[in-house]
Amino acid sequence: xxxxxxxxxxxxxVDGRLTLTDLAERVGLSLSxxxxxxxxxxxxxxxxxxRAELDAGMLGLxxxxxxxxxxxxxxxxxxxxxxxxxxxxxxxVQAQRLFGDPxxxxxxxxxxxxxxxxxxxxxxxxxPGVQKLSSTLVMKDVVSHRPxxx
Numbered sequence: 001x002x003x004x005x006x007x008x009x010x011x012x013x014v015d016g017r018l019t020l021t022d023l024a025e026r027v028g029l030s031l032s033x034x035x036x037x038x039x040x041x042x043x044x045x046x047x048x049x050x051r052a053e054l055d056a057g058m059l060g061l062x063x064x065x066x067x068x069x070x071x072x073x074x075x076x077x078x079x080x081x082x083x084x085x086x087x088x089x090x091x092x093v094q095a096q097r098l099f100g101d102p103x104x105x106x107x108x109x110x111x112x113x114x115x116x117x118x119x120x121x122x123x124x125x126x127x128p129g130v131q132k133l134s135s136t137l138v139m140k141d142v143v144s145h146r147p148x149x150x
Contacts, residue, residue, distance in 0.1 A: 013147035064138035
């Protein structure tokens, strides 16, 4: 990866809808070499996808919480069952396995506090292998969707 690749990645992180012509102009390449580089970055997996960032509040998802999950055991079966269950809960927008205690951190969005409480009681607390859940409410996003430092 060279400086041109980093410039391409930086530009696409800010605006993934750039045309190849605009991208080539921004990074100082002609169209064909820029296109080859983008294709190579996609094929290698450095660029994993393109998607739109949506405003949760504009969609009525005004409540956000971080839920910490501690599992009963950390054997492979329990971990796999828990992780595969997370995929089935659309309100979990990010899930990370952690070192130490707790085992997982889940970022959950919902319409409001009553909707979160129902989700917590009916779905999150019934996830396989859960010993303990604790949550904290998000007051505001300070840094989010930041491009990776290149």
